[in-house]
Amino acid sequence: MGWLLKGILKVTADTLKDRVLAVTARSPTYPEREYINAMKIAQGFKVKFHSLFTDELLQPEFVRNSSDREKIARIEVEPADMEKVIYYQEKIAAKLKSLGYTYIILDLEGYRPGSLNLVLN
16 A cells, blocks of 8 residues: 555645645554554655544444444465465364354455555545
């Protein structure tokens, strides 16, 4: 996702110069490294940067795990670790099902930060 952010920010900064403000969200549900990466990208283009703190964990509808909802466990691992996941698939599946997950998905493209946001593009 960083390459996309860099591309958009470069075009915007080149066009609008000092009238650009990059805004990102900080949340306990996102890795801090993603926030740091966004801040560094903005600084690299000399763009003003602002962050908004969002705490979804304080919203009951976000944390509620109602029993009428299908629960999906999505597994992302580095490609080098895929064989290990396949080897232990029965144990992993049993544990996740015991925790209430209905479906267990292994992302065949491996660990990709921000990959769930691809549908937004």
